[in-house]
Amino acid sequence: MGNRVGAAAVKVGRDSTLRAIQPRHARRRSHAVDSRKQAPTVLTLGYQQRTIKEFIGLLVDASIDVLIDVRETAWSHKPGFSKSALQAKLGAVQIEYVHARFAGNPKRIRAKAPSHAECLTRYAAHLKKNRSILRDFGELVGKYLAGRKRVCITCYERHPDDCHRGILASQWRAGRRRSVIHLATDGCSRLVGTQSR
Numbered sequence: 001m002g003n004r005v006g007a008a009a010v011k012v013g014r015d016s017t018l019r020a021i022q023p024r025h026a027r028r029r030s031h032a033v034d035s036r037k038q039a040p041t042v043l044t045l046g047y048q049q050r051t052i053k054e055f056i057g058l059l060v061d062a063s064i065d066v067l068i069d070v071r072e073t074a075w076s077h078k079p080g081f082s083k084s085a086l087q088a089k090l091g092a093v094q095i096e097y098v099h100a101r102f103a104g105n106p107k108r109i110r111a112k113a114p115s116h117a118e119c120l121t122r123y124a125a126h127l128k129k130n131r132s133i134l135r136d137f138g139e140l141v142g143k144y145l146a147g148r149k150r151v152c153i154t155c156y157e158r159h160p161d162d163c164h165r166g167i168l169a170s171q172w173r174a175g176r177r178r179s180v181i182h183l184a185t186d187g188c189s190r191l192v193g194t195q196s197r
């Protein structure tokens with residue numbers, strides 16, 4: 001085991017990833033080695049009931065290079081999570097911010113869906129009907145992965161099964177030898193029943 005402090009295994013579907021837990025000060029320093037091993041992996045993180053400090057800390061701890069915001073409108077009542085403020089906070093810790101508005105859950109779907117679960121079902125249908133969304137998202141993510149960057153996608157809901165980013169990430173991964181890791185998913189009441197999807 002050498003100097004490793006410990007390890008945590010995260011399993012998503014058939015993919016399994018083992019990540020060493022390192023002292024915070026060492027993570028950025030060893031980033032070049034980590035990124036070569038982890039480049040095919042995309043992470044996701046929701047900001048529901050988080051402070052901007054906690055959110056940024058989770059990204060730094062995961063050695064994220066690029067945060068892709070998949071909200072249709074990058075605005076929030078929560079301090080620090082609107083586009084300009086978030087971009088500035090990320091820039092201070094050398095994380096690039098990208099707003100992928102095209103991948104957001106359209107307002108017309110959110111406004112008309114009778115329930116949160118139905119909203120997600122309609123988003124999945126929206127992706128199936130508009131295949132250019134996944135194509136463009138794949139090209140965007142692929143560009144950063146090819147450059148050995150650690151990529152995380154974000155939206156509001158903490159649990160990925162409550163959020164359209166979970167559908168987006170799952171469909172992006174389908175048929176590819178890549179994995180998706182959802183960071184820090186616990187801590188909030190679920191918005192969709194665990195048997196709904």
